[in-house]
Amino acid sequence: xxxxxxxxxxxxxxxxxxxxxxxxxxxxxxxxxxxxxxxxxxxxxxxxxxxxxxxxxxxxxxxxxxxxxxxxxxxxxxxxxxxxxxxxxxxxxxxxxxxxxxxxxxxxxxxxxxxxxxxxxxxxxxxxxxxxxxxxxxxxxxxxxxxxxxxxxxxxxxxxxxxxxxxxxxxxxxxxxxxxxxxxxxxxxxxxxxxxxxxxxxxxxxxxxxxxxxxxxxxxxxxxxxxxxxxxxxxxxxxxxxxxxxxxxxxxxxxxxxxxxxxxxxxxxxxxxxxxxxxxxxxxxxxxxxxxxxxxxxxxxxxxxxxxxxxxxxxxxxxxxxxxxxxxxxxxxxxxxxxxxxxxxxxxxxxxxxxxxxxxxxxxxxxxxxxxxxxxxxxxxxxxxxxxxxxxxxxxxxxxxxxxxxxxxxxxxxxxxxxxxxxxxxxxxxxxxxxxxxxxxxxxxxxxxxxxxxxxxxxxxxxxxxxxxxxxxxxxxxxxx
Numbered sequence: 001x002x003x004x005x006x007x008x009x010x011x012x013x014x015x016x017x018x019x020x021x022x023x024x025x026x027x028x029x030x031x032x033x034x035x036x037x038x039x040x041x042x043x044x045x046x047x048x049x050x051x052x053x054x055x056x057x058x059x060x061x062x063x064x065x066x067x068x069x070x071x072x073x074x075x076x077x078x079x080x081x082x083x084x085x086x087x088x089x090x091x092x093x094x095x096x097x098x099x100x101x102x103x104x105x106x107x108x109x110x111x112x113x114x115x116x117x118x119x120x121x122x123x124x125x126x127x128x129x130x131x132x133x134x135x136x137x138x139x140x141x142x143x144x145x146x147x148x149x150x151x152x153x154x155x156x157x158x159x160x161x162x163x164x165x166x167x168x169x170x171x172x173x174x175x176x177x178x179x180x181x182x183x184x185x186x187x188x189x190x191x192x193x194x195x196x197x198x199x200x201x202x203x204x205x206x207x208x209x210x211x212x213x214x215x216x217x218x219x220x221x222x223x224x225x226x227x228x229x230x231x232x233x234x235x236x237x238x239x240x241x242x243x244x245x246x247x248x249x250x251x252x253x254x255x256x257x258x259x260x261x262x263x264x265x266x267x268x269x270x271x272x273x274x275x276x277x278x279x280x281x282x283x284x285x286x287x288x289x290x291x292x293x294x295x296x297x298x299x300x301x302x303x304x305x306x307x308x309x310x311x312x313x314x315x316x317x318x319x320x321x322x323x324x325x326x327x328x329x330x331x332x333x334x335x336x337x338x339x340x341x342x343x344x345x346x347x348x349x350x351x352x353x354x355x356x357x358x359x360x361x362x363x364x365x366x367x368x369x370x371x372x373x374x375x376x377x378x379x380x381x382x383x384x385x386x387x388x389x390x391x392x393x394x395x396x397x398x399x400x401x402x403x404x405x406x407x408x409x410x411x412x413x414x415x416x417x418x419x420x421x422x423x424x425x426x427x428x429x430x431x432x433x434x435x436x437x438x439x440x441x442x443x444x445x446x447x448x449x450x451x452x453x454x455x456x457x458x459x460x461x462x463x464x465x466x467x468x469x470x471x472x473x474x475x476x477x478x479x480x481x
C-alpha cells in the first residue's frame with residue numbers, strides 16, 4: 001500500500017475546497033508519472049464508477065482532463081466509467097477527444113406540477129450553499145418562463161437518495177468556528193455537491209423537455225465546474241523576490257514603503273524589465289489578529305497632489321465592473337481580458353489610471369477556487385489595444401499577453417493555513433501580478449509622466465480566541481516612483 005497515495009484519495013472527499021483543488025492537481029500529476037501512473041489510473045477509474053452525484057463525477061473526470069492537458073493519453077473507454085453522466089462530463093470527455101456517454105442516471109424526470117418547493121431547500125440558500133445557482137435559475141425562470149426553481153428543488157430532494165445514510169456529511173462549523181462569529185470559508189461538502197447536481201440536472205431537464213436553447217443550457221452549467229479551465233493549473237508558489245511577510249510590515253507607512261521598495265529592487269535584480277503591478281496578501285495570520293496588504297501600481301499624467309483615501313475609495317467602488325472583463329466563450333485553456341479606452345479607466349481628478357484591478361470575472365472562477373475571489377484575482381489594465389489580452393496557464397502561473405507580447409504573470413501562494421476566515425477578508429492566499437516595462441501600449445496614448453503605488457493595509461483584531469473580529473480603520477497611502 002502506498003500510504004501517501006491513500007492519503008491523497010482520502011483528502012479528495014474533504015469539504016475544504018482548496019484542499020480538494022490541490023489533491024486534484026497532485027493526482028493529475030501522478031497520472032503522468034511512470035511509477036504510479038497505472039495504479040492511480042485504476043484508483044481514479046474506481047472513484048469515477050463509484051460517484052453517486054453528477055457533481056462528483058465532474059470533479060473526478062476533471063483530474064483526468066488536467067492530466068490530458070499535460071500530455072497524458074487517456075484510455076479510449078474512459079467514458080464508460082462515468083456512472084453519473086451530464087453535459088459537463090460530456091464536455092470534458094469531448095475535450096479529451098473521447099466518446100460519450102451513457103444515458104443520464106438516474107433518468108431525468110420533470111417535477112410534478114403540484115410539487116411545492118420545500119422550506120428545507122429555500123433555507124439552505126446563502127447559508128449552507130452559495131446562492132449563485134438559486135439566483136441563476138430564478139433569473140432564467142423569470143426570463144423564459146420555465147419552472148426552474150421547482151425543478152431544482154425537486155432534484156435537490158431526490159438527491160438525498162444518493163446518500164440515504166448521511167445526506168449532509170457533518171458540520172462545517174468545525175472548520176470555521178476557530179475564526180469566530182461571522183466567519184466564512186470556501187467549502188464544497190456533500191450539501192454543496194447535491195445542490196450543484198440539482199442545478200446541472202435542472203439545466204438538462206430544461207434542454208431535454210422544455211426546448212431551452214442549447215447555448216443557454218450549456219453555458220449556465222459552467223457555473224457548476226470545480227475548476228475554471230484557465231485557472232485550473234495555478235500552483236501555490238511564493239515568489240523568490242517577495243520579501244518576508246510579517247506583522248511588522250504593516251506597522252506604519254515607513255514599513256510598507258520599505259517592503260514595497262525591497263520587492264521592486266528584488267524584481268529588478270531578476271529582470272530589469274519587470275515591475276510589480278499588484279500585490280494582495282495577508283501579511284500576518286494569527287488567532288487574535290489578521291493583517292492584509294494590497295498594492296496597485298498606477299500611471300499618471302501631471303503633477304496634481306493625490307488624495308490617497310479618496311482615490312482608493314473611487315478605485316474600490318469601480319472594481320469588478322469598471323476596469324474590464326475576464327472571460328471566454330469557449331471551453332479552453334485561454335481566456336480573454338478586455339482592453340478599454342484610457343478615458344474609461346482614468347481618474348479625472350488625479351489624472352491617473354490603475355495598471356491592475358479586479359475585473360468582472362463572468363463566473364470564471366471554479367467553486368474550488370473561491371479563495372482567489374473576490375479580492376485576490378488582480379489582472380492587468382491595458383488600455384487602447386485593438387484586441388483583447390490573452391490569459392493562459394504557464395508553468396503553474398497565469399501568463400498574460402497582448403498582440404503576441406508578454407504583459408504580465410500572475411502567481412499565488414498560501415499565506416495562512418486556516419480553512420475559515422473573517423467575513424471581512426478574502427481567503428488566506430496571496431497573489432502577485434508582475435508586469436513588463438516594455439509591454440505594448442495603446443496607439444496614440446501619451447507617455448505617462450510618472451508612476452506611483454497606491455496601497456492599503458487592513459487590520460482585523462479580537463480580544464480573545466473565539467469572539468468576532470473587528471476591523472480597524474484601514475491605512476492608505478501613496479508611494480511615488
